[in-house]
Amino acid sequence: MEKIITAHKLTKRFGDFTAVNQISFAIQKGEIFGFLGANGAGKTTAMRMLCGLSMPSSGEATVAGFDIYRENEKIKRSIGYMSQKFSLYDDLTVKENMRFYGGIYGMTDTFIRDKTASILEQLHLEKEGDKLVGSLPLGWKQKLAFSVAIFHDPPIVFLDEPTGGVDPVTRREFWSMIYQASAAGITIFVTTHYMDEAEYCNRVSIMVDGRIEALDTPAQLKQTYQAKSMDGVFLKLARKATRAAD
Amino acid sequence: MKQFIAFVKKEFIHIWRDRQTLLILLGMPIVQIVIFGFALTNEVKNAKIAILDQSKDAATASLITELASSRYFEIEKELSSYQQIETEFHKGKIKMAVVLPSRFQEDLLHFNKASVQLIADASDPNVANTLTNYATAIIMDYQKRITQDRQLPYTIHTEMRMLYNPQQKGAFNFVPGVMAMVLLLVCTMMTAITIVKEKEMGTMEIMLVSPMKPIMVVVAKAFPYLVLSLVNITSILLLSRFVLGVPINGSLFLLVVESILFTMVSLSLGLLVSTSAESQQTAMFISLVALLLPTIMLSGFMFPLENMPLPLRVVSNLIPAKWYYNIVKSVMIKGLPFQAVWKETLILAGMMVFLLVLAIRKFKIRLS
Amino acid sequence: MRTLKFLLQKEFRQIFRDPAILRIIFIMPVIQLLVLPWAADYETKNIKLAVVDHDHSAYTRQLLNKITASGYFILNEYGSSYRQSLQQVENDKADLILEIPAHFEKDLVKEEKATLFMAINAINGVKANLGGSYLQKIIQDYNSEVRTEWIQFPRFSPETQIAVTSSNWFNPLMNYKYFMVPGILVILLTMVGTNLTAINIVKEKEIGTIEQINVTPIHKYTFILGKLLPFWLLGMIVLTLGLLIAYLFYGILPLGSFFTIYVFAAIYLFAVLGLGLLVSTYASNQQQAMLLSFFLMMIFILLGGLYTSIDSMPEWAQWITRFNPVSYFIEVMRMVVLKGSTLSDIRNYLYIMMGFALFFNGWAVISYRKRS
Numbered sequence: 014m015e016k017i018i019t020a021h022k023l024t025k026r027f028g029d030f031t032a033v034n035q036i037s038f039a040i041q042k043g044e045i046f047g048f049l050g051a052n053g054a055g056k057t058t059a060m061r062m063l064c065g066l067s068m069p070s071s072g073e074a075t076v077a078g079f080d081i082y083r084e085n086e087k088i089k090r091s092i093g094y095m096s097q098k099f100s101l102y103d104d105l106t107v108k109e110n111m112r113f114y115g116g117i118y119g120m121t122d123t124f125i126r127d128k129t130a131s132i133l134e135q136l137h138l139e140k141e142g143d144k145l146v147g148s149l150p151l152g153w154k155q156k157l158a159f160s161v162a163i164f165h166d167p168p169i170v171f172l173d174e175p176t177g178g179v180d181p182v183t184r185r186e187f188w189s190m191i192y193q194a195s196a197a198g199i200t201i202f203v204t205t206h207y208m209d210e211a212e213y214c215n216r217v218s219i220m221v222d223g224r225i226e227a228l229d230t231p232a233q234l235k236q237t238y239q240a241k242s243m244d245g246v247f248l249k250l251a252r253k254a255t256r257a258a259d
Numbered sequence: 260m261k262q263f264i265a266f267v268k269k270e271f272i273h274i275w276r277d278r279q280t281l282l283i284l285l286g287m288p289i290v291q292i293v294i295f296g297f298a299l300t301n302e303v304k305n306a307k308i309a310i311l312d313q314s315k316d317a318a319t320a321s322l323i324t325e326l327a328s329s330r331y332f333e334i335e336k337e338l339s340s341y342q343q344i345e346t347e348f349h350k351g352k353i354k355m356a357v358v359l360p361s362r363f364q365e366d367l368l369h370f371n372k373a374s375v376q377l378i379a380d381a382s383d384p385n386v387a388n389t390l391t392n393y394a395t396a397i398i399m400d401y402q403k404r405i406t407q408d409r410q411l412p413y414t415i416h417t418e419m420r421m422l423y424n425p426q427q428k429g430a431f432n433f434v435p436g437v438m439a440m441v442l443l444l445v446c447t448m449m450t451a452i453t454i455v456k457e458k459e460m461g462t463m464e465i466m467l468v469s470p471m472k473p474i475m476v477v478v479a480k481a482f483p484y485l486v487l488s489l490v491n492i493t494s495i496l497l498l499s500r501f502v503l504g505v506p507i508n509g510s511l512f513l514l515v516v517e518s519i520l521f522t523m524v525s526l527s528l529g530l531l532v533s534t535s536a537e538s539q540q541t542a543m544f545i546s547l548v549a550l551l552l553p554t555i556m557l558s559g560f561m562f563p564l565e566n567m568p569l570p571l572r573v574v575s576n577l578i579p580a581k582w583y584y585n586i587v588k589s590v591m592i593k594g595l596p597f598q599a600v601w602k603e604t605l606i607l608a609g610m611m612v613f614l615l616v617l618a619i620r621k622f623k624i625r626l627s
Numbered sequence: 628m629r630t631l632k633f634l635l636q637k638e639f640r641q642i643f644r645d646p647a648i649l650r651i652i653f654i655m656p657v658i659q660l661l662v663l664p665w666a667a668d669y670e671t672k673n674i675k676l677a678v679v680d681h682d683h684s685a686y687t688r689q690l691l692n693k694i695t696a697s698g699y700f701i702l703n704e705y706g707s708s709y710r711q712s713l714q715q716v717e718n719d720k721a722d723l724i725l726e727i728p729a730h731f732e733k734d735l736v737k738e739e740k741a742t743l744f745m746a747i748n749a750i751n752g753v754k755a756n757l758g759g760s761y762l763q764k765i766i767q768d769y770n771s772e773v774r775t776e777w778i779q780f781p782r783f784s785p786e787t788q789i790a791v792t793s794s795n796w797f798n799p800l801m802n803y804k805y806f807m808v809p810g811i812l813v814i815l816l817t818m819v820g821t822n823l824t825a826i827n828i829v830k831e832k833e834i835g836t837i838e839q840i841n842v843t844p845i846h847k848y849t850f851i852l853g854k855l856l857p858f859w860l861l862g863m864i865v866l867t868l869g870l871l872i873a874y875l876f877y878g879i880l881p882l883g884s885f886f887t888i889y890v891f892a893a894i895y896l897f898a899v900l901g902l903g904l905l906v907s908t909y910a911s912n913q914q915q916a917m918l919l920s921f922f923l924m925m926i927f928i929l930l931g932g933l934y935t936s937i938d939s940m941p942e943w944a945q946w947i948t949r950f951n952p953v954s955y956f957i958e959v960m961r962m963v964v965l966k967g968s969t970l971s972d973i974r975n976y977l978y979i980m981m982g983f984a985l986f987f988n989g990w991a992v993i994s995y996r997k998r999s
Binding site for chain 3: 064065066067068085086087089090092094096097098099100101102103104105109112113114115116117118119145
């Protein structure tokens, strides 16, 4: 299979503090890759480097075949990103947000119109299209943010704790959206600290104190660490952590 | 009370963590007081003037020397024709032209009469006025000296004494004004924006569900800025005393107490702004853009209040900085006791109560 | 270019969706322009005079009449002692004390000389100085009247008299509003422009939407231009409103052309917005942005040459004013409105302002990084 994201000894230091410590991995095209870890383990920083938002201190990485040092602007054409902070504009309507983000990715008006319609239909939000995003419940906003992140049909999408703070039903719906995207051929890179969500991933890596402690399929991990659930795997690894969560 | 202290502590930690803001907050008044203390003066010094001397004799020469040696004027150009005056004004460099007609000395010697024409660029009328007055005074002095040389009988002498500020330093007038502005704006802005920020982020609600009374939550937010203002008051007073040479003639204790009162008025104003602003941006526009100019122009330190039309004099009474400016002038520079400023103090206290009550009422309405 | 269109569309939508801020942007300058120019008269007049007359003679009455007739002084306090009058000064009921000693008239007539005492509240040094010299001038005039009464002068008076005539060009009626209204407009425009830009971008930083934009392939020049243009337009509208008020309420029509003002303002606004942009790239939250812009605004306004003359400032402060865009626009406004200067008269200022615009925006673009 084609490797769409590779990282080799990727490191990020802030002063004396090493947030991400020499991580290496490779992600196959079409995979759902879970990035697990406690708060403060370095997940978000690692993701931000891959997205071109943060300059690595050392190491190498490519995303969609582009080098993250030199070709970060090219990478941006090939990825979608949904940040931890909710990042649609509260004071724009659902449609206006889509139009805006579609527009700055250079999509045509027809494309934007059709895509907006199909997303709203898919999310059953046809009536809410002209409502301000700020007035919608969090779960809907989250699903919208995901739809906007893949609005321009990128080959890869990065999701940073996309389901933080939403109810279990919405979380399940959200994951079904991720599966749909994956089925459409989009590679998914997702960070989470919900261990049950790890089970939905093809492969997961577990980060502890800035390093990748384990990387495999959920089934393999459970076997290796002799645990019944991913929770068990995680607890065994996370106990080694010395870094305090923030 | 314990809860209150806990809240105040939390606010202090917020402020302490954000070192960058803290640095601006404490450093800014220092820089401002120094810059404005030295740079601001409504005296017009070193104004560039042009001279058209059509006489070129000993008398005009000595009069020109008089003008040039005063600190008010700097002779930029000697003109040779009347037409040149307009060209020079258009270039915008000179502010006034002095025309000395031909036969100046002859007229003076034979007829004891001569004339001088002053032409001012009145596009800034205030400067034009001041310059004309300065020049007239210098010429009058010159005339007086010639007369005195002749020992005329029946002479009225005048003795003049400059009270409070014998060297007529600009800082004596502007330091109290800048103090009022800095304290007012910093306190109002900071309180307004911190509270609105919590509203925006939704953390305000978390605090409001705590068992503490809502008003205490708000007061706790404003309290650290009172302490910061004390630090600012101290640094401003030290600077004005030791760097700018503005004396503290009255009681330091009284001055500090009055400053605290004024700070509290500003904090209450900030609270009121915060209750009516939904976003930090609105809070900022109200507390900065809407307050800055009126405070500069209507508190009396820039423009004399007695020259203003009646409606504006009435409006100026609503500007807290006006009262504080009067208090600082009286206590700091004139060295007067509390009895001289009790009225102003009472007005400030009244303003504080009024603003606070209004803020609390609006705040309650929002909650219910 | 297409991306820019989407950016602009979004910014305008957001601006018009926040009526609170929109109201403030337009109403606040209007109110301030209507009210504040009336306050800006610092001609020294209405000096409050306290008189301590120990003589009560015909001469002192004549002198006091002359003083009140001059129009500069308001004589509202007669004190019985210097001490008492000093108290009037302390309470701000008097600015100037004139003490006439006992036997003033007798001394003047018999001893052929007499002395008057003046004490002036000099906290405002300029006012004190001018007040003092006005009073001296009146006393001098009175002195010559007394002399002519007693001495039969030869054909030409032995007293030298230099007649000073003064004329005020460009603004013969000395209407200070012609100067203040455009000046205040410049300041308001500056505050609105800088603060809008600074806060707007910092806000996107705070809520995290800027990161969402940084992860898109959008070019940073496009992004910044998309931010500047809407505020530039708002600024031009505020300017137009201001000029309209200047005409309707103060009857101010520039002697020069509106075109000149607009050309300069167009460039000026880019400079000022660039400054706001710069503030936003260095401020990490709205609080900081606000404090920074407060700091800059105070300096720009107070050292802008509108309130106090730049020539009177110490050398180092004059250097600061050279980096103050406000001082250039105030000067240009004065030249165009009152002196009728043309584009070619102000071309040096235009070049300087272009420099400012390039410098601020260039700096802001360079220091704005999509990747940290």
